[in-house]
Amino acid sequence: YKGIQIPTWESRLIDLTLAGQSKAYCDELQGKIRSYGLEITELSTHLQGQLVAVHPAYDLMFDNFA
Numbered sequence: 001y002k003g004i005q006i007p008t009w010e011s012r013l014i015d016l017t018l019a020g021q022s023k024a025y026c027d028e029l030q031g032k033i034r035s036y037g038l039e040i041t042e043l044s045t046h047l048q049g050q051l052v053a054v055h056p057a058y059d060l061m062f063d064n065f066a
Helices: 016-021 023-034 046-050
Strands: 003-007 039-044
Touching: 016 023, 023 039
Parallel strands: 003 039
Antiparallel strands: none
8 A cells, every 4th residue: 555545534533623723733644654654645525525415304314424
């Protein structure tokens, strides 16, 4: 493997709020990944992207994505 995709919905892997506020946090995360000989290839937003619009009939079912 040359790189990894980080799922952004998983807060145990990346704190998006902190990443948006702290370059040091991002540099530390990138350094940790590089120590394994890998690069971050992308930040995955698959789950967030699924909830673009939801019909009111399905609102309760999709609450976990919101």
